Each structure stands twice: as C-alpha cells, then as structure tokens.
Amino acid sequence: GLLHGEAVAIGMVYAARIAERMKILNSAYVEQLIRLIERTDLPTHYGGLDIETIMATMRHDKKTVGGRLRFILPNRIGDVELRDDVPEEEIRAVMRDA
Numbered sequence: 001g002l003l004h005g006e007a008v009a010i011g012m013v014y015a016a017r018i019a020e021r022m023k024i025l026n027s028a029y030v031e032q033l034i035r036l037i038e039r040t041d042l043p044t045h046y047g048g049l050d051i052e053t054i055m056a057t058m059r060h061d062k063k064t065v066g067g068r069l070r071f072i073l074p075n076r077i078g079d080v081e082l083r084d085d086v087p088e089e090e091i092r093a094v095m096r097d098a
Helices: 004-021 027-039 051-059 088-097
Strands: 071-076 079-083
Touching: 004 027, 004 071, 004 088, 027 071, 051 088
Parallel strands: none
Antiparallel strands: 071 079
C-alpha cells in the first residue's frame, strides 16, 4: 500500500499529466513538478494499477457530482482549475502510461 503523502504526490503528477493532455498546462511545468517531487523521495507513479477499479472508486469520491468526475488541475505554477469535463479516456491514458 501507499502512505497518504505518497498517494497525494502521485495524484499531483497524474493531475498535471491530465492537464498537459488537455492543453491546460505545458509539459515543462509537468517535468518541473516531477523533478521537485522526486527530490523529496516521494513516488511519481504507481505500477500495476487496476484502472477499472480506480475508475469505479473515483465515481464514488466526494468530488464526484451528478455522476461527473471533478478534478483539480494545475494550469500554471500556483494556480489550479476545478474541471468536470475531463474525458475518461484521458484519465485512463495517464494511468496506462504511468
């Protein structure tokens, strides 16, 4: 299993990758974020994900409203957007590529 802080670090990277795929965030920021997290010895990915189990779990998360997954996505250093228009294929792609 993962410690809470480890899961948060991985989630930050995945959110940044989703934002990058949606053209909200440039790839230089994503790489900077990953380097910073790695310097703290926290993980930036988690192997062996069961994507469908995670998708089902996210649908029951407190941030899901009206059946729509909501994400907090970075758009630049120090700023984020709350988005409920993230295509599920983008989420799956980030987890597959992790």
